[in-house]
Amino acid sequence: MLKHVSFITRDLSATLAFYGRLGGVTEKDILTHEGYRRGVLRLGEGKLQFFQIAGETPQVHPRWPEHIAVYVTGLRDLLPQLRAAGVNVTRDLQPSPGGRDMAFVQDPDGRQVELLET
Structure with missing residues (x-):
């Protein structure tokens, strides 16, 4: 979402x-x-x-x-899967300002995508 x-x-x-x-x-x-x-x-x-x-x-x-932020479920499990698929992780797993797990990756065109645990 x-x-x-x-x-x-x-x-x-x-x-x-x-x-x-x-x-x-x-x-x-x-x-x-x-x-x-x-x-x-x-x-x-x-x-x-x-x-x-x-x-x-x-x-x-x-x-x-400049980025797109999306909610995901199971970010701790998803992040290693993305790395294994060759996705560039630009900011590793960390707490967001609101306390949720958060990480940043790049899409195939180099756009930043913020992944935020639901």
Whole structure:
């Protein structure tokens, strides 16, 4: 099940306002421990997440902030299976900010996919 999709933005305030006009409701506007401003909007049944990274543009920043997040069942068992299938694990199993098991992998096109235990 899809959890959220994340993008980089140059101006988080403008982005939150834009999606607010489309019916989005801002759930978070915080500073991450890496020093990035992070905004999360609920839009219908889904969520959009945006990172504003000072002094950098989407073209030059590493791709980790832009990702797809999905809920999975049995992540501890799934992760070794993905590795055995040749999937690149970019962030190993660790607790998410909410305390669930989490890991990041890359899809065949190099997009980051956050795997989050249900």
